[in-house]
Amino acid sequence: MNTLFILLAQAEAAATTAAAPQTGAAEGAAPQAVPGMGGGIMGFLPFIVLIAVFIYLSWRGQKKEAKRQQDMLNSIRKDTQIMTTGGIIGTIAEVHDDRFVLTIAPNVRISISRNAIGKVMSQGATASDEASKK
Numbered sequence: 001m002n003t004l005f006i007l008l009a010q011a012e013a014a015a016t017t018a019a020a021p022q023t024g025a026a027e028g029a030a031p032q033a034v035p036g037m038g039g040g041i042m043g044f045l046p047f048i049v050l051i052a053v054f055i056y057l058s059w060r061g062q063k064k065e066a067k068r069q070q071d072m073l074n075s076i077r078k079d080t081q082i083m084t085t086g087g088i089i090g091t092i093a094e095v096h097d098d099r100f101v102l103t104i105a106p107n108v109r110i111s112i113s114r115n116a117i118g119k120v121m122s123q124g125a126t127a128s129d130e131a132s133k134k
Helices: 002-019 041-075 127-133
Strands: 081-084 089-095 099-105 108-113 117-122
Touching: 041 117, 081 099
Parallel strands: none
Antiparallel strands: 081 089, 081 117, 089 099, 099 108
16 A cells, blocks of 8 residues: 555656756756646547547437337237236227227226336237238
8 A cells, every 4th residue: 555655745846847848958948848747638638539429329329219119109009918027918999090999808908198108019910911801
C-alpha cells in the first residue's frame, strides 16, 4: 500500500516538473507544449464516442423490439392461440381495435388489452385462408 503512495507521489512530482516553464527561455517566447500530454476535451473524446455508440445501439435495439411487437399484434387473427403476459393461454375469439376477446376454456371468455399479449403460440386462419374456404 505504501509503495502505491510512493509511486503516485513520484508520478505527481515528475508531472509538475515537466509542466513547469523553462527558466532559460526568452521572455517573449510562447510556452512549449509537453509532448504526450493531451488536455481538455481530447482526453475525454474516447469516452464521449463510447457513450454515443452505446446510446445509439440501445436506441436501435429498442426500436427493433417495438417494431417486432407491433408486427406480432398486427398478425393476430381469430383462432390464433396466444399467451398473455400473465401466463394465460387461450384462443382469440374476437378482434377489436384496442382489445381482444380470449377463450380460455369452453364457454369462458375474457377481454384483454392489446398490450397484454406476450407471445403468439400458433397462428389462426389468415384472410387468404378464409377467402379460399368460400
